[in-house]
Amino acid sequence: MNRTMADSDSEEAAVLDNTDLTSPESENNMINTMVERETALLKKIDINVAESEKRSGKNTVNMQETYTVYLIEIRPANAAEGGLPVGDSPWRRYSEFELLRTYLLVTYPFVVIPPLPEKRAEFVWHKLSADNLDPDFVERRRLGLENFLIRVASHSVLSKDKIFYQFLTEEKGWREAVLETGFQDKADSRLKSLSATLRVKNPDKSFTDLKQYSDELNSAISHLLRVRAKVADRMYGVYKVHGNYGRIFSEWSAIEKEMGDGLQSAGHHMDTHSASVDDILEEEEHYADQLKEYLFYTDALRSVCRKHELIQYELEMAVLDLASKKQQREELTTGAVRVFSLKGMSSKLFGQESPEQRESRLAALQQSIQASEDAVLDKNQECREFMRMSWEEVKRFKEQKDRELREALISYAIMQISMCKKGIQVWSNAKECFNKM
């Protein structure tokens, strides 16, 4: 017990002064400090998903359903506590957040769009409820949604989006506004996307690497979260069984004269020990949530890669198109038929077409080629722009990921330390009691 923990303790306190905060607070602090008010938007406003509420209503198929809504509160930045809210303080449900995100995905395909908290509870260990209406789940979702909004608001491009601002401030009419943008038409169909992925010939190597990285990261974090849940489950079991000691010691103390007091008080410590696991594991859920966010980020990365593949594919198609048209022109002008064609055959059989016919065909082809060349230039431009912008985004994302995940690992270590400290306390107390037996 007389280890030199006290020394290192104060050092840690200096470096990471979140040690004593409860996790939700520390998470918020982390978000708000890391954001550093980079964008004009965040210089103006504070974003809070302040509350949640259960609502009942009829859904699209006219069935009664219960769902949760979340209050979005916008206040002027750095205002005193009594700052008046900006806008309507709308209540939004999860599906509206999904709609917003889909809109952002389509409108800014080169951006790594921040993910939403999970739709359904996954990677649960047994004591944790998988029910979407469970208060703990709702609370963690509330934090996740707030996190999402703040991330969007701190993005240099996304923060300027009008629909986003409307989402934050306008209760009515937002849904219509977002649909009016017609983003759904602009969305690339899954089929188009998939076929591009399969058929693209020369995707940029950095993007193929990125795609591979996202897949591997996704797999690594999933696996980790799954096993973490199992470890949590087991740890819960060990701690809870110690509660039985408490009960038995208490009963046993009744028949012992000399040992009674010692046993009784030791029993209380066993109860404390058993109860402590609930808080410990609740804290760990926040760590799991941080990992989950990056798990879901891999989807956003994959989106960006797919967009690149699509544009690249379209460029390749445009180039092919141009090449084939040029070839046609060559055939027309030289009359040489390199490749078997019906036209060539029929001209052999039925005689060449008239020079006038040829001229007009050539002219049309020339125009078409011109259009194709423009298309190729445009596509090339688009491709390069996309690569440039998205690569910057990816770089920024990677820096953010490294920074934040390192912080998460550090906070995990702090949690473990706190758990150990509790254990030391309990067992040294118990030892004292046993000694008095």
Place this chain on the structure above:
Amino acid sequence: MLFTGISLFSGLSFLCGPFHCGPSLCGPSPCSCLFLIACSLSSCQNPSLAVGSSVSSSVVQGSLVHSPGALVRSSGSMVNQYGLEEEEEEEEEEARGGVPTRDLFVTVDHPESHVTAIETFIVYRVLARTTRGDFDSSEYEVHRRYQDFLWLRGKLEEGHPTLIIHPLPEKFVMKGLVERFSEDFIETRRRALQTFLSKTAEHPMLSRSPQLKVFLTEQDLTAIKKQGPSFLSRMGDSVRAAAIAVRGVRARPQEFGAMQDYADEFSCKMSALDKVTQRIIKEQNEYLEELSQYGPLYSQWAELEADLSEPLRGVAGCLDLCGRETEEQLRHLTEVLQPTLHQYLLCADTLKTVLRRRDHIQAEFEAKNDALASSAVSKKGDLETLKEEAAGLEERVESANSALKGDWARWGDAMRYDLREALVSTADKNQDYYEKCLAVWETFLLSQKTPPGQEED
């Protein structure tokens, strides 16, 4: 009371941590913590001293040594762990200017498989060292199997029906996947056999038993095992016992009633504790299994990363080290706490058995008394015989009662000592476990204090 040195294995001093030794308290020898325990025991009114009429003075000293001796013997495994020989500890004692009050030391070790045409069994080496005059030599080495221990305990029970004899480890029961010849099972059994012999060797009366001497000294036990009370007399005993069991004792003295209640309750509690501890061990094992898969996942992730790989590997390392500490802690539970609790569970049964036997003895006497009172006796000679028999039985009752009461107190002290020590050492081990894990994670935190940017070129 002249209390000189107590035999003590120096390696066990760590268990004495919580005791504050006052050197002036107990005589000339330098402080040994167990000393103090023995002294405090002597100062608390030990009823065995008052009641034990047939107990010799040398044995009185011996009885007060029991608790520390209990420590010594129930931690016999620790002795072997630290590799200390009795020789060393006796020398040490002599160096301290003391004379060992324990005069018989036993160890059970070297389990070996013994194969015959009919069966395979484990044979243990039993070493005995003694300074007692009634032993021809000062050192003996024999080989015994579990059945031999069973025989010995049976004989001891016969000779001392109301003494509390330490239980033997149970016969093999097919429990889950535990193999009869698994290392763990054999080791657990070996420790329990050692505890049994040690406690018997330090018991004031049992250590004088001729069967114990034979057990420790004779090379070939089989011939001796065949001797014993005749089949017919054994029959007679059991028939009589059955007859009296039907009758039951009439006027059980209140103190034995209280003991009966205690034995029942104690048995309940020990059983519950035993089960809970087993459950904790099981859960902890499963935790360890999952943990062993968890750590490597961080390493695997690290392989995908650049800057992040260092902290990820750090966490993997921490989890690995914590896993090892968990193994250690689990080992302690399995090797120290669990066996102790289990043995006292078996002791509880012994208590009940001993009380039952005492009741039988009393019932026999009451039956004889009834026969006497009913005066359905014709001849005068028969009346005289009855009176003699009654008197004999009355004596038997009295000596059984006093033996039991004395031993009960002795056993109680030993029990409290053993259980307290086991619980203290478990709490200590658990605290140690958390402290080690704490250090592991704090080291990791310190390593993260330097921003990675500064480490790169």
